[in-house]
Amino acid sequence: MLKKSLVxxxxxxxxxxxxxxxxxxxxxxxxxxxxxSKRQVHSSQSALNYGAGIRVFNGSFYxxxxxxxxxxxxxxxxxxxxxxATGLPKAAAVVKCFPQxxxxxxxxxxxxxxxxxxxKIELLRQxxxxxxxxxxxxxxxxxxxFDKVQxxxxxxxxxxxxxxxxxxxxxxxxxxxxxxxxxxxxxxxCGGLRGSELLRGLxxxxxxxxxxxxxxxxxxxxxCPAGKMQVIMNSMAGxxxxxxxxxxxxxxxxxxxNASVFCGKKGERIASPLVTMIDDGTIPNAWGSSNIDxxxxxxxxxxxxxxxxxxxxxxxxxxxxxxxxEPTGSSRRESYRYAPTSRMNNTLIxxxxxxxxxxxxxxxxxxxxxxxxxxxxNPASGDFxxxxxxxYLVEKGKITKPVKGAKLIGNCVDILKKIDMVGNDMSVSGAxxxxxxxxxxxxxxxxxxLRVSSMTVGGQK
Numbered sequence: 001m002l003k004k005s006l007v008x009x010x011x012x013x014x015x016x017x018x019x020x021x022x023x024x025x026x027x028x029x030x031x032x033x034x035x036x037s038k039r040q041v042h043s044s045q046s047a048l049n050y051g052a053g054i055r056v057f058n059g060s061f062y063x064x065x066x067x068x069x070x071x072x073x074x075x076x077x078x079x080x081x082x083x084x085a086t087g088l089p090k091a092a093a094v095v096k097c098f099p100q101x102x103x104x105x106x107x108x109x110x111x112x113x114x115x116x117x118x119x120k121i122e123l124l125r126q127x128x129x130x131x132x133x134x135x136x137x138x139x140x141x142x143x144x145x146f147d148k149v150q151x152x153x154x155x156x157x158x159x160x161x162x163x164x165x166x167x168x169x170x171x172x173x174x175x176x177x178x179x180x181x182x183x184x185x186x187x188x189x190c191g192g193l194r195g196s197e198l199l200r201g202l203x204x205x206x207x208x209x210x211x212x213x214x215x216x217x218x219x220x221x222x223x224c225p226a227g228k229m230q231v232i233m234n235s236m237a238g239x240x241x242x243x244x245x246x247x248x249x250x251x252x253x254x255x256x257x258n259a260s261v262f263c264g265k266k267g268e269r270i271a272s273p274l275v276t277m278i279d280d281g282t283i284p285n286a287w288g289s290s291n292i293d294x295x296x297x298x299x300x301x302x303x304x305x306x307x308x309x310x311x312x313x314x315x316x317x318x319x320x321x322x323x324x325x326e327p328t329g330s331s332r333r334e335s336y337r338y339a340p341t342s343r344m345n346n347t348l349i350x351x352x353x354x355x356x357x358x359x360x361x362x363x364x365x366x367x368x369x370x371x372x373x374x375x376x377x378n379p380a381s382g383d384f385x386x387x388x389x390x391x392y393l394v395e396k397g398k399i400t401k402p403v404k405g406a407k408l409i410g411n412c413v414d415i416l417k418k419i420d421m422v423g424n425d426m427s428v429s430g431a432x433x434x435x436x437x438x439x440x441x442x443x444x445x446x447x448x449x450l451r452v453s454s455m456t457v458g459g460q461k
Contacts (some may be wrong), residue, residue, distance in 0.1 A: 001163075002052075004097055006072060011095040013079040014056050015157060021057035022079075022095070022157040023317075025294060026070070027048040027336040029150040034117065036124040036143045044117075053336040056082045057261055062318055066080040068400075076103050087361045093417040097161040102292055106285050108167050108195035112147035116196055120145045123171075130208035131175040133361075135216045138178040139183075147197065149217070154296035164298035168287065168442060170431050171293030173208060177215035186215035186371075186390070191287045191431030191442070217402055218390060223392075224403035224459030230366030231408065231455045232359055232394060235427045237369040238247045239445030241386060243347050245412040246277065249379040250448070251330075252319035253437055261382035261413055262310055270310045271416035274352050277305040280315055281329060281345035285393045287431040288444035295331040295340055302328045316342040334439025341438045349447040352422025356449040359421045360398040367406055367457055368392040368399055375408075382412040385458075407458035415452055423449035 007024060014022035029049040035042055051068040052075060063085030067078040110116075128141040131272050150166045170191030177184050188211040192198055233241060254260040262270060271277075281299030293299055295317050303311045315323060316331035319342055332343035360368070368391060377388030388406040392399045426448040433440040 001028055001151065001155050004161065004250040006075070008095045008097055008437045010054065010075045011078045011155065011157050012093045014054055014083050015093035015095070016090045016104035017081060017083040017086045018091050019056035019086050020055045023055045023205055024052055024155050025333070025336055025340070026153040027150065028051045029148060029335070030113065031146070031148040032113065032144040033059055033144060034120050034124065036121070037170050038140055039128055042122075047305060048158050049263045049335055051336040052078065053209045053339065054078050054082045056086060057318065057321070058086045058088065060322055061086070062339070066337050083394055093157070094147065095157045096159060097155045099161045102162055102164050104291055105282060106289060106291065108197065112167065112169055112195050113149065120199065123202075123204070127173050127204050127208050127304055130205055131173065131212040133307050134209050134212035135177065137177045137179050137216050137219065138175050138212050139178045142174040144172045147192060150217055151326035152294070154294065156296065160296050162292050164291050166193060166290055168192070169196065170287075171199060171202060174213055175208070175212040177212070179219045179395055182219050184215050184218040186211050186218070188427035189431050192285045193287065194285050196264065204320070214390065215299040218404065221402040224367065224391065224406035224457065226459040228454050228456055229406060230363050230394070231452045231457065232363060232366060232368045232449065233447065234370050234449050235446050236369070236429050237372045237388070238349065238450055239347070239406065239430055241369070242277070242349060242373040242447060243344060243443065243445045244310070244375065244377050244386070245384045246416060247279070248343050248377060248436075249382060249412060250313050251324055251344065252313045252315040254379040255313045256319035256322040259380045260378065261380060265310050266312060268310055268348050269308045270413065271305050272419040273308040274422045275305055275308055275419055276303070276350040276418060277348070278303050279330065279344050279347045283428060286346045286428060286444050287442050288386060290345070293329045294333045295327065297331070299329045299345060302308050302330065314342045314344065315342055332438060332441045334441055341436070343436060343438065343441055344434065344443055346428060346444040346446070348426065348428065348445065349422070349450065351424045351426045351448050352450070354421045354423050356423045356425050357450050359423055360394060361363070362421065363394045363397060363451065365396070366394045368394050369401065369406070369408065372408070377412070384412060385409050403459070405460040409456040411460050415455060417455045418455070419449040419450055420453040425449055456460040
């Protein structure tokens with residue numbers, strides 16, 4: 001995207017005020033989306049993003065400048081702005097970069113922008129009609145396809161030069177059911193580091209039928225009871241829950257500031273011995289994967305908790321410097337407009353030995369959470385509060401009726417230790433975005449079916 005000689009000159013300029021490390025992130029991306037509602041295409045979007053971000057370290061301080069002007073003058077101006085923030089006397093610097101090989105673990109079959117809009121519109125129409133056909137209580141469907149091709153170049157004053165291409169595709173279907181003044185909107189989404197082959201592999205009839213049927217079923221939901229009770233979570237609910245309630249406290253973004261409830265506990269037991277949690281950016285074609293992180297380091301599988309013992313944190317280059325650890329290939333950013341920081345990729349709790357049906361059979365009274373939507377968590381204290389959009393009551397070992405208005409309330413330090421059953425059915429799911437200091441990034445998650453022996457459930461009953 002840029003000549004190596006120019007990049008080296010820009011990095012040298014960024015160091016002229018005495019910084020000890022400089023980095024440039026150059027991005028060229030094309031994103032597009034088609035959105036259908038009530039059987040009509042109501043909007044489409046297409047965007048080009050082209051620019052660079054320059055970062056300079058000086059000990060435990062960093063400065064960042066970004067620009068959409070990739071001329072030599074524009075880049076040198078941004079480098080000077082980043083350098084000026086160090087406020088130190090000028091010093092001569094020479095930078096030489098050496099291209100490193102980047103292994104592509106995420107092969108695609110079909111490039112997403114080769115004149116496929118008509119096919120995508122037809123797929124959205126089919127999905128919508130299949131959802132409507134499920135029940136006359138489906139009053140509306142929304143569906144969308146989103147594509148993005150992102151080319152990045154990352155170089156730094158340590159001599160790194162790395163380039164990568166990320167191609168992502170995402171599909172969303174949201175049917176809304178109504179009866180007697182009650183409405184419920186359900187949703188299905190999938191995505192991956194894939195091209196248009198993702199769409200060709202969708203079992204639309206099964207997806208639309210199931211998602212619509214679940215929306216209709218929730219119209220009959222009763223108010224959720226409140227109190228302390230056993231809580232079962234499936235892969236989708238558990239993945240979102242533990243990404244939020246546990247994962248963020250295991251990012252160096254919080255830990256380097258001593259703002260994580262797990263600070264100082266490496267090597268200690270922080271969870272049930274049944275819990276092994278990893279974050280893996282290498283899973284082939286997963287939504288949250290990439291070949292390299294946004295600092296140019298290869299992504300990898302990081303073990304965060306092993307059989308209940310805290311093994312480490314996700315660390316980007318800057319926060320690793322503060323903490324005195326090695327970076328973990330976990331540095332991410334939404335675009336060149338953001339400085340990177342440590343973020344999750346694909347966060348998983350690994351399989352246990354219990355059968356999912358046995359977890360239900362061994363639950364006397366509790367809630368089975370299927371879909372968690374929204375909430376808040378404080379990484380410093382571990383306190384959380386999450387809304388559950390789809391849940392069911394479990395009574396005497398059987399799933400009995402859908403419930404609404406459920407909230408999960410507690411503290412992640414307490415809840416991780418109360419996981420007393422872990423299923424053998426772990427699956428990688430989700431194609432969402434996580435918002436944090438460095439913007440919105442694609443993330444994936446997954447857990448087996450698991451049970452928390454006691455949790456506070458908020459409800460309207």
